[in-house]
Amino acid sequence: MKKDSKELLLKKESGYKGLKADKHKKVFDFAKGYKKFLDAARTDRETIDEVIKMAEKQGYVDIKKVKRAAKGLSHDRFYVLNRNKSMALVNMGRRPLTEGAHLLLSHVDCPRIDIKATPVYEEGGMCFFKTHYYGGIKKFQWISAPMSLHGVVILKGGKKVKISLGDSLDEPAFMLPDLAIHVSGKLQGERKYNEVIKGEELNLLVGTIPAETDEKAKDKVKLNVLEILHKKYGITEKDLVSAELSVVPAMRTQDIGFDASMIGGYGHDDRACVYTTALAAFEAKKPEYTSITYFLDREEISSAGNTSATSLFISDVYEAILAFDGESGLYHRLRKAQSNSKAISADTTEAYNPTWKAVFDSHNVPNVNGGVTICKFTGAGGKRDSSEASSEFMAALIELFDKSGVKWQTGELGKVDEGGGGTVAKFLASYNMDVIDIGPACMSLHSPTELISKFDLYSSYEAYLSFLNFKGEFNL
Template sequence: MMSKTDGQKLEEKLCYTIKNIGMERPEAIEKAEEFCEGYKKFLNHSKIERECVKYTIGLAEDAGYVPFERGRKYVPGDKVYYNNRGKNLILTTFGQNPLDQGVHFNIAHIDSPRLDLKPNPLYEKDELAYFKTHYYGGIRKYQWGTTPLALHGRVMLKDGSAVDLHIGEEKDDPVFVVTDLLPHLAAKQNQRTLAEGLRGEELNILVGSTPIQDDKVKAAFKLKVLSILNERFGMTEEDFLRAELTLVPAQKAVDVGLDRSMVGAYGQDDKVCAYTALMAELSAEKPAFTTVTLLTDKEETGSQGATGMASDMLLHYMEDLVECEGERVRDVLRKSMCLSADVNAAYDPTFADVFEAQNSCYLNKGPVLTKYTGARGKSGSNDASAETMYRVIRCLEDEDVMWQIGELGKVDAGGGGTIAMFIADMNVDTVDLGVPVLAMHAPFEITSKLDVYYTYRAFRAFNR
């Protein structure tokens, strides 16, 4: 082997290069495969927030977590959880350091873009029955046409009882669909911009095509659907007014590629970070700093509401937590750190023109630190300080975690935000860390198994 030149040695010493995990550490491929089997199962049980919280509580209780009790004194290694309205879950492992030295937050969101039913959704037209929808979050509407969909959510009946719906996921279940035009008749539609390939008011869900056998009723096809819902769930049409019902892709999580190196599924933004942060939390034993892992809601619509990060939900929990040690919450928060666990857009060679290659993240190069998000001039962004970047990078490097850094596309190509700014507004040093995703916000998103596994390792490093 030829010896390195002085220039090569200098280049190796001074230049920064992001390395591919599969090339550098092929032994990690099998570990990533094994880790992602649990991840795919998590995705299949967590299509919506309520289901995610319910499934996660089961995992947490199996790992020894118990409901948090305000005023109780806890010791290092104790594990507790707090369920907020069935849509948020906070998990804590008490650390060896006192709370006045700060806590380590990992915060991920568990809502994803979807099609919500309108409050009065059911109608019939030309002897077909439909649901009207209002899309939730940032979707590319044309992607939802002809995609098999499943109905999920909760209905509060008039007597106050709650009914959870889950139709379209089991082997023999029916599915639902938004229809689209055949190419033979789409000449006029083809003249629309891509953004209007399907319009919001065209995202109507086909739910039935047979009537009640009574020629005296006014809407026999709509009534047939209502009769089925009534028989199965005790619903009447009025109950839609008290419901949270949504359509999500019926597709299960699957391996992608001949090498099975990737995961394809709905909702990986941001359940991939929720799962990796959760697994790191569950594996924490007696960490140096108390861990607070939060699975939150409403990020895709701006984080507003009682279960979103813009609420005081987390602040109130922290007030109760620090009360156990007689501390002031402001003193704890200013000493704390947070990983805002959210995804970034992986570089896609097919659409390279919207990315700035030198500052993009790539599949198979590990979790991506995103120093800031926002749009154009960093609008709506938390911009992590040099000190915060140093501390987080030090955590990763001390545990030999391969990672990368990246932005969300070219400066003027668009942009996006995370919950980072909301936790930073609580006077907590915060930076985004998560998994690169291809086809983000599509009904079927793609992640690398190596990136998923190394993101879990990153959160574990942060929790030590």
């Protein structure tokens, strides 16, 4: 019998086609909460703070409060915090952890401009902070726009001071000044595009008024800035040596387009996945398999560091859960639990941009409003540094999404030998667990203002929730 074309062809259609009014409202209402989250979560630490606030409202407690009870644990929903910059949400499942967990992993860090250890200097009657950019950026995109300052400073004696300045219109912001077009022709015009602004030229303007209290002082504008910092926060120049301070765009997240279908904001990569995975974990009340939703740091710099995917924190969370049943055979149980686990690396990818169509393979690029994007592999060139999901795992997830009514599409990050990028997936694969990259496609990744579709954002949440709620077995 001849098959209908609908059964033979894979169609790529807008998720808004035939979308019912109640679902349309859910999509737009979901985006409202996300925009508030993105405005509050400006750095890795602030993102973790926001997730903890949301989690505690949902009944999660710190694992330090969890005790072994007569039947199970005193709490079946708890979180594990790692150095205030990474964490995990745990929903205990009906099955033992040794049968595997369902993992969602996103990252809390985004490209940004960090402040150097000895940053303050004065020149030309102005005071600046020296900076060092973090992650892959087009440096020229980050200049001549208002910036806000965020981070922590540890004062003498150990007191921690949190700084968040410049996001509100009634607060002073900061700027990385550029040259005027009138005088930049030769100096910048003859440079390659990625060197139009060099790293050492990203100097943050922080003040211009000289201090009046010390006539003998050499750098009076610098002194005035330090006096302001000391009066407001108790900070001295020496305290800045150990500080973690970052510069991020001082803009509010807002709707884009006449139809308000897109969201423009800083940090969609990867805080869109932080938000959607967190809400999926909250909604997965009684999962069959224990769910562990990780929020990791330092992905944008190849996951280096003790709060990243390459640290032992991933195993530490497993071990802490397994230890509630005693220490006997702990390593064997740990390896069994991790090998039986299934993981989704929740990360963004670049959506099709018709203005720059030359860099995309039109047959293998995700479209705006096409639903959540499944990336079978990442890497670059000849699949270098790639973690590639098995056909069995990918097919099982597609079947699950179809049954759950999740709109999905597939995609790669640019043409072969043109684009490329990595995620935490390859690090998860080293635990011998099945892992795949799934997340929303965005436009203008790693720029100060990224774009994301409200529909794709909501589809990502639906995909993650269906994965956590899956009660069957992946027969791989």
